[in-house]
Structure formats: structure tokens, C-alpha cells
Amino acid sequence: MSLDSVRDRWIGFLDKLEGRLTELLSQSAVALPQMLDLAGFDPLPFGNAVTGVVTQSRDIVFRIETTWCEQVEPAFEQALGDDGAAAIEAERQRGVVRQIAMERTLRTAEVSIQAEGAKRMLAEARKVLASRFVCSRCNAPLPVRPQFFRAYHVACEYCQSVNTFEPGMIARNVEHFCAHALAEEAALGDWFRHEDAERADRNSDESGGTARRIHRVKLYTAFVETYLQAKIDLVPEYAGTRDQDRDAKIKFYIQSIP
Amino acid sequence: MADPKPLTARDLLAQILANSQTTTAKVDAVKAAAEIKVCKICGAARPDGTDLRQCDYCGNDL
Numbered sequence: 004m005s006l007d008s009v010r011d012r013w014i015g016f017l018d019k020l021e022g023r024l025t026e027l028l029s030q031s032a033v034a035l036p037q038m039l040d041l042a043g044f045d046p047l048p049f050g051n052a053v054t055g056v057v058t059q060s061r062d063i064v065f066r067i068e069t070t071w072c073e074q075v076e077p078a079f080e081q082a083l084g085d086d087g088a089a090a091i092e093a094e095r096q097r098g099v100v101r102q103i104a105m106e107r108t109l110r111t112a113e114v115s116i117q118a119e120g121a122k123r124m125l126a127e128a129r130k131v132l133a134s135r136f137v138c139s140r141c142n143a144p145l146p147v148r149p150q151f152f153r154a155y156h157v158a159c160e161y162c163q164s165v166n167t168f169e170p171g172m173i174a175r176n177v178e179h180f181c182a183h184a185l186a187e188e189a190a191l192g193d194w195f196r197h198e199d200a201e202r203a204d205r206n207s208d209e210s211g212g213t214a215r216r217i218h219r220v221k222l223y224t225a226f227v228e229t230y231l232q233a234k235i236d237l238v239p240e241y242a243g244t245r246d247q248d249r250d251a252k253i254k255f256y257i258q259s260i261p
Numbered sequence: 262m263a264d265p266k267p268l269t270a271r272d273l274l275a276q277i278l279a280n281s282q283t284t285t286a287k288v289d290a291v292k293a294a295a296e297i298k299v300c301k302i303c304g305a306a307r308p309d310g311t312d313l314r315q316c317d318y319c320g321n322d323l
Contacts, residue, residue, distance in 0.1 A: 026270035034274060038281075048285040055277035131293050139297040140306050147295075157295065158309035164297055165307040171293030 006082040006090075013075050013094060017067065017101045024063045024105055028112040031056045036119040044127050044173045046180045049120055053113065060109045067102045071095060103202075107195065118188035121181035125237075128152065128174040128181075140164045152177040152238065182234045182241075189233035193226035216260055220253070227252045298323060 035056070039049045075098075079091045129149060136145040143161035145168070152174045156165050187194075200222050204215040227249055235242045268276070299306050305318035314323055 023270060027273060030270055030274050034278065038278060042282075043290060045285075045288065045290065047288075048281045051281035051285055052278055055281055056274070059273055059277065134293065136293070136295050139295055145295050156313070162306075163309045165309055165313060166295040166297050168295045169291065169293060172288075172290040174293060175291075 004078060004082060006079075009075070009078045009082045010094065012078075013097070016070065016075075017098065020063055020066060021101065021105055024060055024108065027056065027060060027063070028108065032112060032116055032119070035116050036123055039120045039123055044124055044176070046120070046124065046176055050180075053116060053120075056116075057109065057113050060112075064102060064105045064109065067098050067105075071098050110195075111191065114184075114187050114191050117184035121184035124173065125177055125181050125185075128170075128177045131171055131173055136168065138162060138164060138166055140166075150239075178238055182237050185237060186230045186233035190226050190229040193222070193229045197222035197226050219260070220257060223256050224249075224253055 035052050042048045132149050136147050138145050138159035141162040143159055154169050157168045158165050200219045231245055300316035300321050302321040303319040305316055307313050311317040
């Protein structure tokens with residue numbers, strides 16, 4: 004097979020994979036949030052479907068590497084002969100660049116689908132908390148906090164009896180399901196900046212390593228701060244442990260750097 | 262090179278959605294509600310500002 008023919012097939016293969024990934028993710032972005040509505044805002048089937056889509060998408064992306072090793076590299080070697088090392092490396096890099104771009108597309112879609120689900124869940128929770136609740140002793144209207152998603156005691160303004168208010172599954176899921184998804188969406192740009200720095204550090208030689216690692220930690224810290232602030236905006240009770248959460252995440256991250 | 266398109270994206274997604282629905286246990290959703298706890302001995306409610314662990318009227322542990 005000629006060099007041009009091998010290259011054309013390689014580029015066509017990459018285009019085909021990218022098209023398939025884009026198609027799967029764009030259809031998922033429409034279908035999955037609707038699934039949450041249909042399941043009565045139970046986040047489990049939705050979460051399982053997101054995991055399924057991400058797993059299948061990773062398989063698509065992973066095919067770049069496996070196909071390169073099994074079929075494309077040998078085909079280029081055959082077409083180029085012994086002097087083609089530089090050209091083969093350039094073609095491998097073409098695959099790497101496309102793989103990184105597709106991984107980022109996948110991550111963006113995953114975060115965005117989860118956040119869309121979270122927004123629907125949050126809107127429904129607010130609707131539930133805005134309903135009319137009454138004291139179970141005297142039936143007087145009970146004032147319920149619209150932005151508090153846990154069970155708590157609320158005193159009846161009429162008979163002074165203490166009621167236990169249960170916000171229900173949908174409102175409770177705001178903390179368990181929505182807070183993380185919305186915070187990830189808010190901090191996605193910071194995460195990508197950190198990821199770029201991490202990749203640059205990994206692919207560099209040892210010179211300037213300390214400065215690169217300090218830069219990585221700085222970008223990771225920015226990500227953690229944006230993430231935690233977004234959670235606090237939704238659930239103000241988290242502000243009490245903000246510094247502790249931030250320090251623990253950064254300490255763990257520093258320990259994970261080789 | 263391997264065929265990257267064994268199933269259409271639509272069929273693949275339909276399969277994922279069906280799996281996620283059939284393999285998830287259904288739970289009874291707890292509804293939002295307010296309820297009052299009363300003393301089992303004397304039937305008194307718990308007034309605001311009192312010790313909520315003991316009946317303010319007869320002293321029974323709630």
C-alpha cells in the first residue's frame with residue numbers, strides 16, 4: 004500500500020471515530036436528562052446511563068491507540084521502510100492529538116449532561132419546597148425554608164408545636180446528586196487548565212520540573228477553590244468546612260505527584 | 262483497520278438506556294411532609310423552646 008493511501012485511511016479512521024463519538028454524545032445530551040423526568044427524578048437510572056455512555060465513549064477513544072499499535076504503525080513501517088521513523092512519529096502524534104481532543108469532548112459532555120440533570124432536579128426540589136405544608140397538629144400553614152435540603156425541626160407559628168420537616172427524596176438529592184455535578188460544571192475550565200499543565204509536566208524532561216509542579220499545584224488549587232465555592236453557593240452549610248476540604252484535597256493531590 | 266461502527270449511535274444509546282432502566286432497583290420515594298411527635302404516655306405535643314427529648318408535660322422520655 005502506498006504512503007498516501009495508508010495516511011488517507013488513518014485520517015479517515017480518526018474522522019470516523021470522532022464522528023461516532025460526537026453523534027453518541029449529542030444524542031445522549033438530549034435523551035439522558037429526559038430520562039430523569041421519566042424516572043420521577045430518581046437519579047440511579049440516570050447515573051447508570053451516564054456511566055454506560057462514558058464507558059462506550061472511552062472504548063471509541065481507546066480504539067485510536069489499539070488500532071495504531073496493531074494495524075496502522077505496521078502499515079506505515081511497510082510503506083516507509085527503515086528511514087521513516089520521523090514520519091511515523093508525526094503520524095502517531097496525529098493520533099495522540101486527536102485522542103486528547105476526543106477525551107476533552109467526552110469530559111465536557113459528561114459534565115454537561117450531569118449538570119443538566121442536576122438543574123432539572125434542583126428546579127423540581129424548589130417546586131416541592133415551595134408547596135404548602137401544614138402543621139400536623141393544627142393544620143396551620145408551616146413556613147418551610149426554600150433553600151435547605153435536609154430534615155429539620157420547624158415550629159408552628161400558630162400552636163407552637165415542633166414539627167419534623169422531611170424534605171423528601173427529590174430535595175435530599177440536591178446535596179447528594181446536584182451539588183457535585185453543578186460544582187464540576189463551574190470548575191471545568193479550571194480543571195482543563197490544570198490537566199494541560201499536568202500533561203506538559205508528564206511529557207517534559209526533568210529540567211525545570213520543580214517549577215512545573217508548583218504551577219500544577221497552583222492550577223489544581225484554583226480548580227478546588229472554584230469547585231468548593233460552587234458547592235457552597237448551593238448549600239451554604241458547606242462553608243463551615245471549606246478550608247478543611249480545600250487543604251485535604253490539595254494535600255492528597257501533592258502526595259499523588261510522582 | 263477495524264470497523265469503528267458496529268452499531269449505530271442511536272442503537273447503542275437505546276441499549277444503554279434500556280440496560281440502565283432494567284438493572285436499577287426501584288425505590289419508594291420518600292415524599293416531603295411535616296409530622297409531629299407526641300408523648301406516648303400523655304399525648305402532649307412538643308412546644309417550641311422546650312427540651313425535645315423529654316415530654317414537657319409529664320417528663321416521659323420521648
